[in-house]
Amino acid sequence: MPSHLLRLATVVLVAGAVMSVALSAQSSRALDPLDASGTVTYFIADGEPASAYRPSDRDLATWALQAWERSIEGTLRFVSSSEDEALIRVYWVTPDAGLYGEMASITVNGRRGAAVYVRPDAEMGGEVIARQAQADPLFRDTVVYLTCLHELGHALGLAHAGDFDDIMYFFGFGGDIPGFFNRYRMKLDDRDSIPRVPGLSTSDINRVRALYPRP
Numbered sequence: 001m002p003s004h005l006l007r008l009a010t011v012v013l014v015a016g017a018v019m020s021v022a023l024s025a026q027s028s029r030a031l032d033p034l035d036a037s038g039t040v041t042y043f044i045a046d047g048e049p050a051s052a053y054r055p056s057d058r059d060l061a062t063w064a065l066q067a068w069e070r071s072i073e074g075t076l077r078f079v080s081s082s083e084d085e086a087l088i089r090v091y092w093v094t095p096d097a098g099l100y101g102e103m104a105s106i107t108v109n110g111r112r113g114a115a116v117y118v119r120p121d122a123e124m125g126g127e128v129i130a131r132q133a134q135a136d137p138l139f140r141d142t143v144v145y146l147t148c149l150h151e152l153g154h155a156l157g158l159a160h161a162g163d164f165d166d167i168m169y170f171f172g173f174g175g176d177i178p179g180f181f182n183r184y185r186m187k188l189d190d191r192d193s194i195p196r197v198p199g200l201s202t203s204d205i206n207r208v209r210a211l212y213p214r215p
């Protein structure tokens, strides 16, 4: 985990569970969009040994990338590449990271890229979310998928939003966080439904389209 990132811990009281939410300081302000002039390469790592990563989590990150790609309507195309060449790099981190996820800007061959760190377990969400994730594997995948979607939104240049409907909503603003995940979970019949349910609000889509306008 990059040490230069300042982490702010915010305590949110949700449904009787005390939840610790951390974010990188840079997530609260707008970032530059990715350099869309060429191919936008991505790399999804294997999970760190002590993380709760499952090989199938690779699908969740890929589906999150594709959801953003479709929302931008072809202005950006993501292509898988080696780690060294990847503009977007997804890493699965261990629980001691103490957060859902994090994004750090990187520079790859002079272009703005992003390293995205996702914690592939639901323990970080507090007791209510962890208990539901244990009972319902699809809820666990929901938490990991939506975390990928949120952090990849930062990778694309989006800052936090204050509207609870948006994937870029910041939990530090409060609200029913289990409900945030459940509204998505309730749209799923099975795991294969995830790529058919993007999880982006109209506002998320409008904001990302403004960053990547059609020529």
Ligand SMILES: [Zn+2]
Pocket (backbone or CB within 6 Å): 023, 027, 150, 154, 160, 170
């Ligand atoms: Zn964020």
